Amino acid sequence: MKRIWRSISGSLAIVLALTSLGMTGLGRHAFAEAEPASYEEIYISDLDWTSVKHGKVKTQKDQIAAASLTGQKMKMEGVTYDKGLGSHADSKITYQINGDYNRLTSVIGIDDEALTNSKLPTSVVFAVYGDGDKLYESPHFTAKPYIRPLKINVDVSGIHELSLEVTGYAAGSNPQTTSYADWADTKLINGDPEDQTAESVASSIRSIAPPEKGQTLLRLPYVPDGFTVAIAASDREDIIPKDAQIFPVSTDATVTLVLAVTKLADGTTAETVPLQVLVPGVQPAESANKTALESELANAQAYYDNAVEGTDPGQYPSGSKEELGQAIAKAKAVYADDAASQYAVNQAAAELHESVLSFLAKAIVGEGKRLESVSLTSDHASLNLDGLAHLRLSGQLSDGSDADLKHAYVKYSLSNPNVLASVQPTESGAEVRAGTKLNSAGTATVTATVTLGGVTRTAEVPITVQFAVDQPFQHAYHQTLTMKMFMAENNGTVRMTFEQALATVKKMDSLTRGIPKIIYLVGWQFDGHDTGYPALDVVNPKLKREQDERAEDSLKWLMDEAFKYNTTISLHINMLDASSESPLWDTYLTKDVIARENDGSLRKYVWGYPISYTREWEEGLTIQRIDKLLELLPIQRAGTIHIDAFHQNIPKLEAGFISPYHKITSQQEAETQKKIIRYFRDKGVDVTAEFDKLSR
Structure with a gap:
């Protein structure tokens, strides 16, 4: 049998450094000189088993147990595993390893598929046998209470025949019910992990598992105990920044990453070759957000109800209200349509907004004073993340007196909703809230569009958001x-x-x-x-x-x-x-x-x-x-x-x-x-x- 030794990859690697030392940046990389590797490992799913006894559902390689190959990956606690054995109670998988390996490592537990049974009956036990002797037996994994996946490391030195067994213990007449059990990321190891270097681990990483549609955190390749892996560089930090978050894109996008592998024992660091990751586009499955349209409808209806047709200043020419009423009816039809797309909703809101502006512009203006200008000021030129600024809106009439904007039509808009997340009108102006995202740092503009007596004027104010917390934390x-x-x-x-x-x-x-x-x-x-x-x-x-x-x-x-x-x-x-x-x-x-x-x-x-x-x-x-x-x-x-x-x-x-x-x-x-x-x-x-x- 030809052995194909592979890099450690395809599993979630999140390192939680719970120390009093703080976080260490990548800084300058120290590279270890290449050394002859006396350490090798192989995924067990890349080997042929000698025999297999299937459980109630057929054992499969690199996917969950199923009657046939479906491509459905193993998943535990929401984490997807690309490599391993998906099994089901009661099962037994046997390999001839001929004493070639000294360790078996695996992440074992109940596949998330078992949690789809609302009664949560699952109860299984994993066991590893070597030449007929029990080398390891797990605790009972149950769905209720939920027992989390467990990483195991079993000594298989000198073992020739290796067997992996799963036994069901669900209560009732069917102890094997819904017993999807995963041997995820299972590897056979030959050698001493201490012989690995940062460069040897980095050079073995040749790919990154592509994320699933809608996935929001990139699963970095698995690295052995004693090593960490992180993103050192990304050519599209707007999609995958260095913290490995994934920001949604509407169409498929390719991101090139370089990873840094660090060996904790000596602090040496090595980088991988550039690796490409395909991020699938996501079309929102949720119904359209109609908040803006709802707001436009409320404003339009208020103007319609308060408007009076006539010939006096402040009144509207005959027929004006009918036109506005038709625009309101059209927008209401879109609002009531549960199947309306986000584009259709946005378009309806924009059209109604223009109809209101057109209606207000028809107001009869008397001789003399009219709106000359408007001004928008902020009590803060700069905010931290989630910070709040209060805006003051004022206007001036053509004779130099202050304008009463209580009866004006006022619409606020934001140039970048990532930087400034929201704007809410107040009696004197508006409140603006800074964003809370990784890409919220920057400068955005708030624009106020004011229509009074048929005259429309605009004013704007820029606000800068710093990437810092708005309130200090109580704990370090x-x-x-x-x-x-x-x-x-x-x-x-x-x-x-x-x-x-x-x-x-x-x-x-x-x-x-x-x-x-x-x-x-x-x-x-x-x-x-x-x-x-x-x-x-x-x-x-x-x-x-x-x-x-x-x-x-x-x-x-x-x-x-x-x-x-x-x-x-x-x-x-x-x-x-x-x-x-x-x-x-x-x-x-x-x-x-x-x-x-x-x-x-x-x-x-x-x-x-x-x-x-x-x-x-x-x-x-x-x-x-x-x-x-x-x-x-x-x-x-x-x-x-x-x-x-x-x-x-x-x-x-x-x-x-x-x-x-x-x-x-x-x-x-x-x-x-x-x-x-x-x-x-x-x-x-x-x-x-x-x-x-x-x-x-």
Whole structure:
């Protein structure tokens, strides 16, 4: 059999450096001299198995288990794996390796396909056998509670016959049900990893797996333990910047990247050859955003209702209102059309805007004063990310007196919505909010178009946005060990009480020599992890100390005591989910805050019923539940909180809306999420979150 030794590639490589040293830039690269490599590895899916016993679904190479080759890649926790074995319980895959290898490495776990079964029955165990002896057996991987994928490294020195087995243990009469189990990124290794150099690893990387349509983070090639990989250069940073995010493009685009591989042991760095990545174009699947059209309709209707036809100054010639009414009716038809494209909606808004300007221009102007000029000024010439500027709009009449703009038609526009994210009219002018994106730094112009008495004038003001936070963070996160601590499962099982948590905090502080730490408690509330939401003011009574009357007293005690050990204790919360068992369920149902499908039925996903952030904010419920939490516990002293699953699109459901029934787009929900973050920040509490691009 001919061996084809391949580079380590095709798996997500995200390196979290949780140290007190901060982040190290690429700077100047030190290149290691080429050395003879005594280290080799091969993907097991590139080898032929000696025999295979298929489970309920056929084992496949480099895809999930399936009756035939479908090309559907293995995926665990949203991470796609290009190489490995997709299997299903009960299965056994056997190879003759003839003592040629000393290690087997793999990422094992339940494929995301298993999570499509709403009952979540999956339970499997992985095992590795060598010459008939069990070399490794995994814990039980279950879908509920969900057990995350696990990276394994098994000694196979001297082994001739190697077998990989998966056994199903689902409850009931069918223990193999929905048991999709992945041996992802599985490799056989010959040699000592210490013999690898930065240059040898970099030279082995010859390609980057292309992202899927809609993917928002590039999966960099996998590198061995003891090495890191990062993007050193990109010829299209507007599409793939150096942090590996992917910004959507409407048509396919090719980006050329150079990667830098660093060996942590000696700090040497080497670069790959230029690698091309094809980013597929994405056509938005969501319904058209009609916010601008809705605003234009409201303005047009107000002018129509207030206008009077006649011959006096300020009135309109006969027939003028009929023309405007026809334009309004045409725009309303587009607004009511659920199938209208974004182009059609934008066109309708633009045409209605022009119709209003045309209508206002017909106003009868009397002798004497008319609008001569307008002026737009800002209280800030420069903003940081998400910063706020207040604009003042004023006008002058032809006789030099100030114009009363209360009855003027005013329209604001932005030259670059990435730099300046929004503009909202106020009584005296407008409020402008800076963008929050990687490409938000720059200068943009706000333009005010003012029509009064049939005369139209414009004014503009430039505002520069700096790539810096608008408010300082409460913690130096780049120099803080940040983690979660699991207290109780969603089935009520207690993993750790508040007293046990403090004992763990003490041990960790001793091990980490007193460096700053932040711990977010998971399952601190109600009956355990992700239970009782949207309520945030019920502490899990199973976790309290015997001497305390209330669980919240025990949690306050833990938060206070932890400071003595250089540790900030705060909470892992969820702002999206609602449970029918929550004390707030009836309120949220009555206030029409729970997400609904187009037919009005409640929308549901694997973790419960999602909430529309915007509907909750409009009803004042968001601030109510945040305030109750801050009153209950000293979160402001902790200065930080972690919002889990802060989605704008519900995983595994059609993107575009959290609540299709309410027609509030994902982008509108994102703007409300910003309000939530700002509210916490204004209270002195930083907000951290999970990976911010997946379904977000």
